[in-house]
Amino acid sequence: MRGPAENAELALLLEVAGTPKPGNVDREHEYADLRFEHFLAGAVGATKGFQAAAAGASLGRAFETAIEGMAEQSGGNTQFGAILLLTPLVRAAGQAALSPAEADRVVAESSVADALGFYRAFDHVSVSVSEPPEGWEPLDVRRGSNAESAIRDRDISLADVMTRSADRDGIAAELVGGFERTFDAADRLAELSGPVTDRAATVYLELLAAEPDTFVRIQHGPTVAATVRDRAEEALSGDVAPDDLATEFVDQDINPGMTADIVAGALFVALERELEV
Amino acid sequence: MRGPAENAELALLLEVAGTPKPGNVDREHEYADLRFEHFLAGAVGATKGFQAAAAGASLGRAFETAIEGMAEQSGGNTQFGAILLLTPLVRAAGQAALSPAEADRVVAESSVADALGFYRAFDHVSVSVSEPPEGWEPLDVRRGSNAESAIRDRDISLADVMTRSADRDGIAAELVGGFERTFDAADRLAELSGPVTDRAATVYLELLAAEPDTFVRIQHGPTVAATVRDRAEEALSGDVAPDDLATEFVDQDINPGMTADIVAGALFVALERELEV
Secondary structure (H helix, E strand, O other), X not given: OOOHHHHHHHHHHHHHHOOOOOOOXXXXXXXXXXXXXXXXXXXXXXXXXXXXXXXXXXXXXXXXXXXXXXXXXXXXXXXXXXXXXXXXXXXXXXXXXXXXXXXXXXXXXXXXXXXXXXXXXXXXXXXXXXXXXXXXXXXXXHHHHHHHHHHXXXXXXXXXXXXXXXXXXXXXXXHOOOOHHHHHHHHXXXXXXXXXHHHHHHHHHHHHHHOOOHHHHHHHOHHHHHHXXXXXXXXXXXXXXXXXXXXXXXXXXXXXXXXXXHHHXXXXXXXXXXXXX | OOOHHHHHHHHHHHHHHOOOOOOOOEOOEOOOOOOHHHHHHHHHHHHHHHHHHHOOOOHHHHHHHHHHHHOOOXXXXXXXHHHHHHHHHHHHHHHOOOOHHHHHHXXXXXXXXXXXXXXXXXXXXXXXXXXXXXXXXXXXXXXXHHHHHHHHHHOOOHHHHHHHHOOOOHHHHHHOOOOHHHHXXXXXXXXOOOOHHHHHHHHXXXXXXXXXXXXXXXXXOHHHHHHHHHHHHHHHOOOOOHHHHHHHHHHOOOOOHHXXXXXXXXXXXXXXXXXXX
């Protein structure tokens, strides 16, 4: 039987295999320097951190371990956001039956040490993030472990960090918002029929059409993010072919990474609830 | 750092991701009932067995554990032959620097208990195999654990089983022949340049053009196996497009599975020797 760590790894693999997921690497779309194989190695590398989380290691340490392992390939950041979403879910699943309440509790109980682990993860890989809010410059995540004294001085937990980021980062919003979109998307995956990777591609498009992707907003601003949402809606209603949309997004360097991360989280929840592959 | 178990899992993933590999499932070719996602789940499931092998568990037990985990998906047999090839290689890599001599020793030292583990693996999944040689009916692998008393009575080790099968099964031939094709193919992977999955597809075609696939011979006879070899040679020389050959083989239900298994073994050896992904 696959345990939570194995299901989290499989969720990462199924997510990247789902095609077409316009704007993201999948098994039929990749970039010269960020390839499908980097995501395979990233998923394998992250598993040690998932195993730690399932066994009850602290959230921050498990996350840092997973990111350090993920980074052991030459493509750079492949699954940072997905792993941030998965780690508390895996830790919750390792303790009791997985539920939004249990996952919520894992984040709510996080400590300053967990925040330090989260920051240390940035030492291992370069991640695109938005500028910190005013007054939070010493806590800019890009400082990585250099932010340690600022975190300690202000007594900031991982939950505090996520709360501060929730309005501009969709994954942080999940962590402090009861993982609502993740669990809803897991229900959709179970409702749909056919190959799991096809379901993942459908749910990706549905999520993208429902809310602007925060990663696109960070990289291109709110107008582009709104347009991307509109285009996803047109793809869902059949006005544009998803494959054409994939080409369009790649040409414009648009990468709705946050939405793909939610799909990975949803796949994990569905697998824990015995979705059959 | 990825250890031997993680490298073996990644080898399975990179193998199935390499495209086109005419006649085998890859990330752009699958069947309605045997899909890319089944291979992803098969690789994740096998890892527990690889971990056991790397930690020094007996060959038979590690193999059975890997197959039991591999079988936890609805596609049936995905990677039996590849796991048979990988398990002694992983065990060797777990003890010392990986070499043909070390891998050879692991197989040569195998016991009756290892043969039992090998047979028990057939309880978990249905595998296409040839009829046993005359006098070996009680040792038909398809009997699975029911063959136990016959194995014990005749005091047969796993190496004995492989030696008996080597003339008709290319993976058995590797296990008792110093893993020659596997290590040679690993050298080729390291020599080539570009994405690892592209190299895997090239080496697959080279191997297929060099020797008839024994799995094709079991399923379709020697004439078809020879034709498949000829066609692979034509694909290598540019007389037929590999993608067209993929369609041709799928239409004729030709599956050169043994050759894909060797590629998985070669990817593992190359990763252990620090091939970068």
